Amino acid sequence: MRSMKAIQISSPGNDFELVHKEVPKPKENEVLIKVEACGMCHGDSIVKEGRFPGLQYPRTPGHEVVGIIDQLGSKSKHWKEGQRVGVGWHGGHCFECPACRSGEFGACVDSSTTGITTDGGYAEFMIARMEALNSVPSSLDPVEAAPLLCAGRTTFGALQNSVAKGGDLVAIHGLGGLGHLGLQFAIKLGFETAVLSRGKEKEALARKLGAHHFIDTNTADAAKELMNLGGAKVILCTAPNGKAISELVSGLSRDGQMIIVTYINEMMQFSPANLMRGSRSISGWVGGDPEDALRFSVLTGVRPMVEVFPLEQAALAYEKMMSGKVHFRAVLKMGGR
């Protein structure tokens, strides 16, 4: 019997446990991946804290997985053993529901979610469905590729599918795990870019990454500052702060769009007249194609800034992520640092 190490949660709210278990075998439409690296994401807290009804335990989290195909299911046509692949949030779809029939696999009513409905990448091996695999370019370090599968594809997808065009002013609200990627993508997509952050602490980093403007939201009226710059065509909201976001609505330009890409469990309050004036809109975004984000990152040199932890230190990495102390994405690397 082949055995592996994995981190699991046995019931909601429990600690991470390191367990030794049998390496699973892929079914005909699956592959076995030897995991090289797995990024940590706030979405993992759904499993850790049991924030989703009907979750099955024990469960191994992790939906920013990069690894090598170790074993192929019998139905494989495209994939090869030894190939580097990545798996993100989307773990598979049914191919039959109305959404799948129109090619909207992300909206499948019977979809599988990596590390939520199936075991994810906080382990030395994991099973993935073939339709969920993404090809990972060999020029990317697995540790740097991992966060691009969720944080990267979300911020890149949001900006690329937004109303902004090259040269438009785009504001990035928050400069953490999502924001530092959003900022780099915004610059490489050709936007004039403003970073909105509390305090001056992150100004040097924002400038180093290429931000054209930095607005300290502690001391400045950020919406007014954005209007002084002509108004933001897009405000990408990556900081979980409902009140701060509400105040930014009046910093949008005509037809400007506020896009929320982070989980915010707070109410927003603003005058609807502020939306009507200038035909502004507020939307959320969870989609994006991981392979598009990987390809664009290779082409333009966008890379996440990561802190690397061995699998055994998953609890420490999680604690640092949840308390906002990690710079800027935590990544578990199999076989140590």
Ligand SMILES: [Zn+2]
């Ligand atoms: Zn995620």
Ligand SMILES: [Zn+2]
């Ligand atoms: Zn479907």
